[in-house]
Amino acid sequence: MSMFCYQCQEASKGMACEITGVCGKNPEVAAIQDMLIYVAKGISVFADAGFKKGVRNAEVDHFVFDALFTTITNANFDYEAIRKKVIDGLDLRDRFAKELENKGVSVDVSAYESATWKPVSTDEIDQKALVVGVLATENEDVRSLRELTIYGLKGMAAYGMHALHLGYLEEDIFGFTFRALVDVQNDTLSADELTALVLETGKNGVQVMALLDKAHNDTYGKPEITKVNIGVGTRPGILISGHDLKDIEQLLEQSENSGVDIYTHSEMLPAHYYPKLKKYTHLYGNYGSAWWKQNEEFESFNGPVLFTTNCIVPPRKSSKYADKVYTTGSSGFTGFPHIEADPETGTKDFSAIIEHAKKCAAPISIEEGEIVGGFAHNQVIQLADKVVDAVKSGAIKKFFVMAGCDGRNKERAYYTDFANALPKDTVILTAGCAKYRYNKLPLGDIGGIPRVLDAGQCNDSYSLAIIALKLKEVFGLEDINDLPIAYNIAWYEQKAVIVLLALLYLGVKDIHLGPTLPAFLSPNVANVLVNNFGIAPIGTVDADIELFMNA
Ligand code: SF4
Ligand code: SF3
Numbered sequence: 001m002s003m004f005c006y007q008c009q010e011a012s013k014g015m016a017c018e019i020t021g022v023c024g025k026n027p028e029v030a031a032i033q034d035m036l037i038y039v040a041k042g043i044s045v046f047a048d049a050g051f052k053k054g055v056r057n058a059e060v061d062h063f064v065f066d067a068l069f070t071t072i073t074n075a076n077f078d079y080e081a082i083r084k085k086v087i088d089g090l091d092l093r094d095r096f097a098k099e100l101e102n103k104g105v106s107v108d109v110s111a112y113e114s115a116t117w118k119p120v121s122t123d124e125i126d127q128k129a130l131v132v133g134v135l136a137t138e139n140e141d142v143r144s145l146r147e148l149t150i151y152g153l154k155g156m157a158a159y160g161m162h163a164l165h166l167g168y169l170e171e172d173i174f175g176f177t178f179r180a181l182v183d184v185q186n187d188t189l190s191a192d193e194l195t196a197l198v199l200e201t202g203k204n205g206v207q208v209m210a211l212l213d214k215a216h217n218d219t220y221g222k223p224e225i226t227k228v229n230i231g232v233g234t235r236p237g238i239l240i241s242g243h244d245l246k247d248i249e250q251l252l253e254q255s256e257n258s259g260v261d262i263y264t265h266s267e268m269l270p271a272h273y274y275p276k277l278k279k280y281t282h283l284y285g286n287y288g289s290a291w292w293k294q295n296e297e298f299e300s301f302n303g304p305v306l307f308t309t310n311c312i313v314p315p316r317k318s319s320k321y322a323d324k325v326y327t328t329g330s331s332g333f334t335g336f337p338h339i340e341a342d343p344e345t346g347t348k349d350f351s352a353i354i355e356h357a358k359k360c361a362a363p364i365s366i367e368e369g370e371i372v373g374g375f376a377h378n379q380v381i382q383l384a385d386k387v388v389d390a391v392k393s394g395a396i397k398k399f400f401v402m403a404g405c406d407g408r409n410k411e412r413a414y415y416t417d418f419a420n421a422l423p424k425d426t427v428i429l430t431a432g433c434a435k436y437r438y439n440k441l442p443l444g445d446i447g448g449i450p451r452v453l454d455a456g457q458c459n460d461s462y463s464l465a466i467i468a469l470k471l472k473e474v475f476g477l478e479d480i481n482d483l484p485i486a487y488n489i490a491w492y493e494q495k496a497v498i499v500l501l502a503l504l505y506l507g508v509k510d511i512h513l514g515p516t517l518p519a520f521l522s523p524n525v526a527n528v529l530v531n532n533f534g535i536a537p538i539g540t541v542d543a544d545i546e547l548f549m550n551a
Helices: 027-052 058-070 079-102 122-129 140-165 172-184 189-218 243-257 266-273 291-301 351-358 377-382 385-393 410-421 433-437 458-474 494-505 523-534 543-551
Strands: 228-230 236-241 259-265 283-286 304-306 327-330 372-375 398-401 427-429 452-454 485-492 512-514
Touching: 027 058, 027 079, 027 122, 027 172, 027 291, 058 079, 058 172, 058 410, 079 172, 140 189, 140 243, 140 494, 140 523, 172 189, 172 485, 189 243, 189 458, 189 494, 228 266, 228 283, 236 243, 236 266, 236 291, 236 351, 243 259, 243 266, 243 351, 259 266, 266 283, 266 291, 266 372, 266 433, 291 304, 372 452, 377 385, 377 458, 385 458, 398 458, 398 543, 410 433, 410 485, 410 543, 433 485, 458 494, 485 494, 485 543
Parallel strands: 236 259, 236 304, 259 283, 304 327, 398 427, 398 485, 427 452, 485 512
Antiparallel strands: 228 372
């Protein structure tokens, strides 16, 4: 075994990647990512003590969230960049420990090796990195609950970073994150206490998604129903991928009147729904589909690509686009230029990528037409009367929440088949890149309500929860589970983990999860989720539709 990672849906053989990552993460990167989480845990021992005494440090906040975000699947493959974060983090931990000491805050570090371990060389860091990963916890149930918490925190921190970039994040989110990172190192906690921590992570996930929703709505206006062009223009383009709306805003501002068009890719598609982003006429359209098709789609795009977050797929050796990709934020890949924000202002200088685009040919068309989206909670609630009438008249029998992630596994064809096979009196509520499995199908509408309502990015699953809560109120129901809504969620990486934990916290039961259940759920932990929440794996399309329609 040269590595051990089981954090995403692609974990090798449904168990773990032990030789190299199916995602392309090699053992060195896997180990240094484990080390970065270990350093975040060490800093959190101090940050938790400081937080409880009212001592706050913005550098520490940022480090811990960035460490969690950096280690999300497909976000950062740059070994050197991650090792630098590790070294900087160890220095920050010791500086912050001094600051606390000077302020009279005592910290009991005796139970936490991560708070005291000091390497004397960088080689020692590499050696230590091999033993601080997932398998450092021997008991498989404790390991499962600890990792479930950490993966939830990773998703939460990713969304939290976007909210932070827009100036929206509440202090208690940091306080919870630090405490949770201490608790996952605490050998005295029982399985019940760790289970409670998992659910508390879901509660904080709801809060962060609500904050991000507010940040996006306040900053860019409320999402509107919008038709998005999926064809191409004649001018060179920049393709922007990932989830960070502040990045696309800055890119749009800086590229206005440059002769270059901006195209969204995968999870950046929902940028088109926001009034203050769609006002830019050079925000041309959306190019391609979900993240996993990028090897082909980037080739034909011709222009440079900017990754603001996950999901990066390592380019093939024969790739002709590898020298055109840039990263920013917590994302990274060895050899791709990384654009840093000005530490004072948060501004990013995208001039290099804009100049690069000017020298490129226009994108090659891979499809034509339009897709429609922008059905976030505000917009759908405006349609509430129409929706309620359609339910009361029987025109809509059921809603299917099919939020989450897409991925390259063949079994994911299930989701396209499922969408196609659903009875015509059903509506799909979607968010996240999972939508690309069915958002271009001719599924029609029900009395003017499209049968696929796209709320936005994976974090906009929050919108779907708000819509469900609103419908519960309108129908005068006691329990969210009495609504005619079924949940058939596709997951891939850790953002989907926090979405799932958030839905559980909101009381949603009987979620079907696929295409496979997480490898990091031990049989006992999986049983807890099955027994308490009715979580179930997907089956066949026909059997699942029958089950859902008769529930
Ligand atoms: Fe494997 Fe997923 Fe981990 Fe990558 S992130 S190494 S595919 S489990
Ligand atoms: Fe997709 Fe990576 Fe998860 Fe934001 S972009 S949902 S997989």
